[in-house]
Amino acid sequence: MRIKTTSLIALAGLAAALTACGTTPKPVADKPAASPTTTEATLSPQAKASARAAAGIPPEPTAATRAAYIAALDAIDKDVVHGKPDKAVDRGLNQCSSIKGNKDRAKLIELTNSRFSSPSHPDGHGLAKAEKILDAVHKNLCPDF
Template sequence: MRTNTVGLIATAALALVLTACGTTPEPDQAAAKPSTTEATLSPEARASARAAAGIPADPDTATATAYIADLNAIDGDIVHGKDEKAISRGLNQCRSIKDGKDRAKLIDLTNSRFSSPNHPEGHGLPKAERILDVVHKRLCPGF
């Protein structure tokens, strides 16, 4: 069921993109028309789309603070001052957890996802395993 829902969302998004490619608006029209992105969706529509894709809701302030603190305790370069990016990466990692990928694959994905300017290839598998545990504990414990 999840795969079908995600497939339908992807198909709908592709249809929107292909439809948009069919015309070229004048420069002033392009600036006036908002694109259909997550930023322009209503909060309800955004939450619904995220839930359908297996991505949990944004954490509350206390949860986000604890999550960032846990990541910084592993290595301050994981977050590197970009809290929102770390939260976004964690929420995307939750989708991989929910999809039922095996632990070794999850650790590899975590290492790829949580890169930084000083660690463009990730922070290594031992740290990635700890990051994965923090993501699971703080952002998606029900998965």
């Protein structure tokens, strides 16, 4: 009984000490309203093209270019596209930004291998296939880089 009483007194004292220390949280001031942000939907086609160019990303490929690119990837390994051609195009366009700013082919192959993964190949398809993927990206999506 003495242990319970001592424990209860200690807890009551602790609670009183915390309350006396002024641990009441200060009210949080209202955050100012967020300013409107620019979204892709609000940009003009010229502004989108300019932003893409500044980032080193080429314009969206035409239907014919897109089809040739997907066919080139499928020829390397059907699992590179793995039924997601939009994702493959997006990854290719992002790879173009790496190509534009980097002349180190070994590094570009490594980037390609890490960028082009799939559920069956979460760590990429290997450096030999990555080199072929890099060439397909360069030839089809950003030949001027």
